[in-house]
Amino acid sequence: MVLIEFPTPEMRAVGIVTRIFPATEDREELAAVYVATTPNPTSGFVEIVPTSRLVWxxxxxxxxxAFIVSGGAMAPDNIRLKNTRNSFDPFK
Structure with a gap:
């Protein structure tokens, strides 16, 4: 799970990384991030985001x-950040 700048650079949305596109000589590493809508997580947006801009x-x-469906009412006590993404597995 990640936070991305969405819908503006000053705001953050919870997203689910569904795929990582490796860096090439002329492009940095990118991630496909699904941002679900509240209260129905089956609709949402797919954003292509440089992995350097993701907050894991x-x-x-x-x-x-639970956070998305409840509109943020059900959430962990803290927003805990990871230092790195380590190995990416979209099914974990």
Missing amino acids: LDWTKNDAI
């Missing part, structure tokens, strides 16, 4: 879905 959260999928 230490949330489970259940934490993120």
